[in-house]
Amino acid sequence: MSHPARAMPLMDETPFASPAPLDAEGALLLAYANGDREAARELTVSLAPRVLGQATRMLSDRAEAEDVTQEVMLRLWHVAPDWRQGEARVATWLYRVTSNLCTDRLRRRRGVGLDDVAEPPDPTPSVTDRMQGEARMRALSDALAALPDRQAQAVALRHLEGLSNPEIAAIMEIGVEAVESLTARGKRALAATLRGRKEELGYGDD
Amino acid sequence: MAMTERDDLENLFSEARALRPxxxxxxxxxxxxxxxxxxxxxxxxxxxxxxGPGWRNWLRTLGGWPAVGGLVASTVAGLWIGVAQPAALSDIAASVWGEQVSVNLGVDVDPLSLLEG
The missing domain is CATH 1.20.5 (Single alpha-helices involved in coiled-coils or other helix-helix interfaces)
Structure with a gap:
């Protein structure tokens, strides 16, 4: 899932990617690679909720988010023996792989047709707030699916994960300026897609 | 209008950020x-x-089963040469030394004579 062609030396300038003096998760990963089963349990307890959260926010689909979480963790188990402490942080790697797997899934959803999937399940006034919330989240996710992959990733990392531009630059292996451009364009496109859906989003009364 | 649209988007984002599955x-x-x-x-x-037991480590020292295959092959070949003494081998010996070579394994010299003098 990595894109070597996009790799840029800018990573070293971002605090997010700078070699942490002590990356506890990297150390646990190496312990797991050396046969420590308890390390795998600790990593799962601390990382799986994070990955599931990111995938849920992007996909707004519990089953899909769980599948992505399992796949991301499986890839983590596989890279464990080759993990180089100090070169990258586990958190950065997780954001990147999760982001890529989610846009893979969003791309497939795009093929179904935005109008077919963006409808709220039950738009009657009797729906509960929770259902309205789910419908809003699904509409946001489907609007993300309508964006080009890199724009969707940048917007999601910026606005759904609340990360800084240098952090996103490290995750996406691009420069900070490229991140700014992607998020700006992505956000505009997102607003355009969601325009006219204010009723569905539950913000029509404003 | 543009202002409220941006607010709506920000509200959506913050709602998503609040998700903690x-x-x-x-x-x-x-x-x-x-x-x-x-x-x-x-x-x-x-x-x-x-x-595993000690012989497995010994096997590993040799280079594992693939190396053992080669070892067995050369051992069998050596045994065959020793037993069969193929004609080709004495031909090679003759061409190397230029003559028939015989090696007498018996002892001609009186070993005690070495102690004399």
């Missing part, structure tokens, strides 16, 4: 099962050597 036991179990399977697969070729 907790993985269920089933998902955790699936992930840990993967971790175990990957670790077991990785350890499989190493385990017999580290846990």
């Amino acid at each position: 907790e993985p269920g036991d089933d998902l955790m179990a699936r992930i840990l099962a993967d971790a175990e399977a990957v670790a077991a697969e990785r350890e499989r070729p190493v385990r017999p050597v580290s846990a």
Whole structure:
């Protein structure tokens, strides 16, 4: 899932990617690679909720988010023996792989047709707030699916994960300026897609 | 209008950020099962050597089973040459020394004579 062609030396300038003096998760990963089963349990307890959260926010689909979480963790188990402490942080790697797997899934959803999937399940006034919330989240996710992959990733990392531009630059292996451009364009496109859906989003009364 | 549209988008974003899904036991179990399977697969070729008896380590020193194959082949060939003494071999010896060479394994010299003088 990595894109070597996009790799840029800018990573070293971002605090997010700078070699942490002590990356506890990297150390646990190496312990797991050396046969420590308890390390795998600790990593799962601390990382799986994070990955599931990111995938849920992007996909707004519990089953899909769980599948992505399992796949991301499986890839983590596989890279464990080759993990180089100090070169990258586990958190950065997780954001990147999760982001890529989610846009893979969003791309497939795009093929179904935005109008077919963006409808709220039950738009009657009797729906509960929770259902309205789910419908809003699904509409946001489907609007993300309508964006080009890199724009969707940048917007999601910026606005759904609340990360800084240098952090996103490290995750996406691009420069900070490229991140700014992607998020700006992505956000505009997102607003355009969601325009006219204010009723569905539950913000029509404003 | 543009202002409220931007607010709506920000509201959506903050609503998404507030999501904190907790993985269920089933998902955790699936992930840990993967971790175990990957670790077991990785350890499989190493385990017999580290846990096996001494002759396995000896085998490993030789280079494992592929090396043993070559060893067996050359041993069998050596045995065959020794037993059968193929004609081609004495021809080679003759061409190397230029004549028939005989090696007398008997002792002609009186060993005691070496002690004399």
